[in-house]
Amino acid sequence: MSLLRIENLSVYYPVRGGSLFSRKQYVHAVDVVSLQVERGEIVGLVGESGCGKSTLGRAIVGLVKPTSGKILLNGRDLTSLSAGELRAERKNFQMIFQDPYGSLNPKMTVGDSIMEILSLHRKDLDRAGRRVRAAELMEKVGLSGSRLDDYPHQFSGGQRQRIGITRALAAEPGLIIADEPVSALDVSVQAQIINLLSKIRREDGTAFLFIAHDLAVVRHISDRIAVMYMGKIVETGTSDEVCSNPLHPYTKALLSAVPRLKKREKRIVLSGDVPSPINPPSGCRFHPRCPFAIDSCRERQPELHSAGGTHWVSCRLTGDK
Secondary structure (H helix, E strand, O other): OOOEEEEEEEEEEEOOOOOOOOOOOEEEEEEEEEEEEOOOOEEEEEOOOOOOHHHHHHHHOOOOOOOEEEEEEOOEEHHHOOHHHHHHHHHHEEEEOOOOOOOOOOOOOHHHHHHHHHHHHOOOOOHHHHHHHHHHHHHHOOOOHHHOOOOHHHOOHHHHHHHHHHHHHHOOOOEEEEEOOOOOOOHHHHHHHHHHHHHHHHHHOOEEEEEEOOHHHHHHHOOEEEEEEOOEEEEEEEHHHHHHOOOOHHHHHHHHOOOOOOOOOOOOOOOOOOOOOOOOOOOOOOOOOOOOOOHHHHOOOOOOEEOOOOOEEOOHHHOOO
16 A cells, blocks of 8 residues: 555635636645655645646645545545644654755744644653754754754754754654755855755655755655646656656756756757646647647647656657547
């Protein structure tokens, strides 16, 4: 049984405005997505800003209410739980947010911030025990345990992200959703955080859904990769399958934009803008920007189909008719 299994998940947001008699419209942020994460695995979810990947991550942890579909964690459907049941279940999953500045309470010391999580999920520890454990977790992520009484403003951006990781680890979850955890950091710090997450997976067996827009970063850390475009998964497979043999034109465009010391291939420049998620195009969502689109691409949305091994793709040009 997979640790996390997402089945046909959709998240639609109603659009405000319009007249009393106008037809209600929705933003199709996530549209019938299925995905799974195995125990101890790192799955990278990649795509442009606005493709729905962060909405998917927030839906998993209960910050966004799904419109339909299931989110199964250890076989238990999180979408069917009451608010109290979901709070109790949070010990099994945590989230690391993109903004290391906004994700910490500036009025709380980092020690109190970490111990707040411990008080919720480690009932076996008294306050002294929680403080000892908080210091141990600080050391685990490369920070001094002697800094528990410091405030967030006394740390750099990379250090604050490490504190955010510490808070996530405090619950001892089996799954962490990392939502763009390095995009707000300097390049020199990004590698340190990525290596830290890999170390946590290696030492603790923690699984990650690693959300990012940078395919080079995702390739480095992930066992498997899922590529998302306009609310849909268009390609998925092992990191090597997706990056060494990309099949979907969108994946090829993302890879062509990754800087290389030697340019082996001509960069694929996509024409036009991303269509409106309120009124997505018929057929394949990508066809208005695809340099290889044919007439049938405009008629029906291609289903994900096997391209061999664990490699799956949603494209007319790769066998789906």
